[in-house]
Amino acid sequence: MPHPSSKHVSRFPDAHGYYGEFGGNQWPPHLGPVLEELAGAYEELRSSPDFRHELDTVRAGLQGRPTPVHYLKNISEQVGGAGIYVKREDLNHTGAHKINHCVGFALLAGKMGKRKLIAETGAGQHGVALASAAARFGLDCEVHIGAADVDKVNANVGLIRLLGARIVPVSAGQSTLKEASDSALHAYTEQHAHALYAIGSAIGPHPFPMIVRDFQSVVGQEARAQFLAITGGTAPDHVVACVAGGSNALGVYSGFLDDPEVALHAVEPLGTSARLGQHAATLTFGRPGTLHGARSVLLQEDDGRPAPVRSIASGLAYPGVGPEIAMLCKAGRLSVGTVSDEEAAATFLRIARSEGIIPALESAHALAFAISLAANRPPTERILVNLSGRGDKDADFVLAGYDNGEALRG
Ligand SMILES: *Cc1c(COP(=O)(O)O)cnc(C)c1O
DSSP: OOOTTOHHHHHSSOTTSEETTEEOOOSOGGGHHHHHHHHHHHHHHHTOHHHHHHHHHHIIIIIOOSOOEEEOHHHHHHHOSSEEEEEEGGGSTTSBTTHHHHHHHHHHHHHTTOOEEEEEESSSHHHHHHHHHHHHTTOEEEEEEEHHHHHHTHHHHHHHHHTTOEEEEEOSTTOSHHHHHHHHHHHHHHHTTTEEEOOSSSOSSTTHHHHHHHHHTHHHHHHHHHHHHHHTSOOOSEEEEEOSSSHHHHHHHTTTTTOTTSEEEEEEEEETOSSTTSOOOHHHHOEEEEETTEEEEEOBOTTSOBOOOOOSSGGGOOSOOOHHHHHHHHTTSEEEEEEEHHHHHHHHHHHHHHHSOOBOHHHHHHHHHHHHHHHTSOTTOEEEEEEOBBOGGGHHHHHHHHOOSOOOOO
C-alpha cells in the first residue's frame, strides 16, 4: 500500500480515474456497477490496518519479502562510471514482481466475499503467481491462455495446474494473449457475482491501474529505505525499470516520485528494428488511443487497430502502456530509452557471468540501459535498477541462440 504521505499518490488518479488525459473507464457500460463495487471495497480496505497487516504477513512468509537491494560490484567496476544497484524482485516466490499484486488481489477477493480469481496469461508468469496466491487464500482460479501459447510455455502451464488452478485454452483469432484477455474479461462479465478479475499489469479501466500500482508500491518503499541505509542517507540519482504495462516500473518509481532530483527512466524493447511490428516500444513510437478499457498511448496501425508487437522478452510484448506511465512520460517526469533483442541477450549473459545472477530477459532490458547510462555518468552517481524477475525461463533460449562460448566477464 502506498505511503500515506505520498503527494503523487494522493493526486493521481483523480476522482474519475484519470491520470491527466489518460485512464478512465471505457469498458462496456453494463460493467460500470462491477467496477464501482471493486473501487468501493478497495477504498475501504486500503486504509484498514488489519488488511495491511495480513498483506505484510503473507508477503513476508509466502513471498520472501523484503527483497534486498544489492550492489553490482563487478559490472560497476568494469564500467568505471556510476555505481549500479539492483532491487532483487527476482527473489520473489514464483520468480518475479507479479506476485506482489496477485497476493493483494487474492486478499481483496476474500474480503469481498468472492470465491474465485480470473485472469489471462501470455508467457504464464502471471498465471503461476496468481495460482499460488489463490491456493494460499483458498480461492478457485481460472487462467485463460491462448491455445497457440499453451505448448510454448508448457512448463508454466504445468505449474499453474499443479497449484490447483484451471487452465482455459482460448482458440479464437490468433489464439494468443489478446484473445485470452477477451476471454477472461468475458468470463468476469458472467461470473462477477462470485469472482474477481486479477489483471496482469497497471492497465485496464479504473480502478485496476491504481490497485496494481498500490500493491506494487511495496517495491519502491522498501527500495528507498534500503538504498538510504546503504548510502548513509542519499537517494539514487537514477531509477531504471523495463516497461510493458508498467507494474514493476510504477512499483519502484513510487518510492521516488516525490523527489524531483531523482531521474526516472523507462526502458522499452526495440526488438529487431524500429519498424512497426518488429518491436514493442509504445512510449517511443505510439500515439494516444484506447485499449483494454482505458485511454493511453498505444502502437497502432493507420486505422487505429493495435499493431502487432514482438520482443525477445515475451513479458514486454504489449502494444499499450498503463495510463499512469503515459502521463508521467508526457509530463516529462519520465525519460524513455530502448534496448534491442541483441543487447538484452548479451546483457543477460554478462550479468550471469559477472554477477552470478540470471535476470529475466525483460529485466535484462533495464540492466542493459543502466550499464550504458553508467558509462556516461561520473562515479559519484548511483543508479538503482528494478530487477523485475529471474531468467530461468529464458535460459535454454539464450544458450541456444546467443551464447558464443566466450566468457563475458570483461
Ligand atoms: C510481466 C513482466 C514484466 C513486464 O510487466 P510490467 O507490468 O511492465 O512490469 C517485466 N518483467 C518481468 C520479469 C515480468 O514477468
